Amino acid sequence: MTLNEFKLRYHVHQLPLHPPLMVTKPLIPAAVLLALQSINNELHLILTRRPTHLRAHPGQISFPGGKVEQGDANLIATALREAEEEIGLCSTNIEVFGQFPAQKTLTGFEITPILGVVKAPFTPKLDAAEVAEYFTVPLSYLLNKAHRQVQPFSRKGQTYPIYFIPYRHHLIWGATAAIIELLCQHVDTH
Secondary structure, X not given: OOHHHHHHHEOOOOOOOOOOOOOOOOOEEEEEEEEEEEEOOEEEEEEEEOOXXXXXXXXXXXXXXXXXXXXXXXXXXXXXXXXXXXXXXXXXXXXXXXXXXXXXXXXXXXXEEEEEEEOOOOOOOOOOOOOOEEEEEEHHHHHOHHHOEEEEEEEOOEEEEEEEEEEOOEEEEXXXXXXXXXXXXXXXXX
């Protein structure tokens, strides 16, 4: 899918809501950047793998992003700052399309996904303390429903969907896969 095709097909509409997570403790506000990059005239989604030494979500696939800091003007600023710190993607090189509703996690975060497009090619510069690996996945691969799986998960009498996306040697799951599912539901491929 090219950027022009994406712009034509991407739309915001009301989607069916999943049962809200039953989280009793205060959630930590965070924002992540869903950065789409054109590679050989096809859009790819930028993802990272977290180092195994991190306390939160070690070794998991994630988007560039993190906790809101006091100096951040808003959630978009958080996502852009984190992307620059983690992978060297300058905020001036992103065209922000908007944001999705915040996603609550069982691990205590309220993550707001910010959608943007990389305007010009860049060379990733990874912060080794926060990123073990940088890779991209073609958006067309993610849009193929056969590549996105969902399994029910029960906790404290509530059942929630847990999403999984295998890609090459990676397994994208949890909040990252749920956010990708949300993105895919907003791209009309008919």
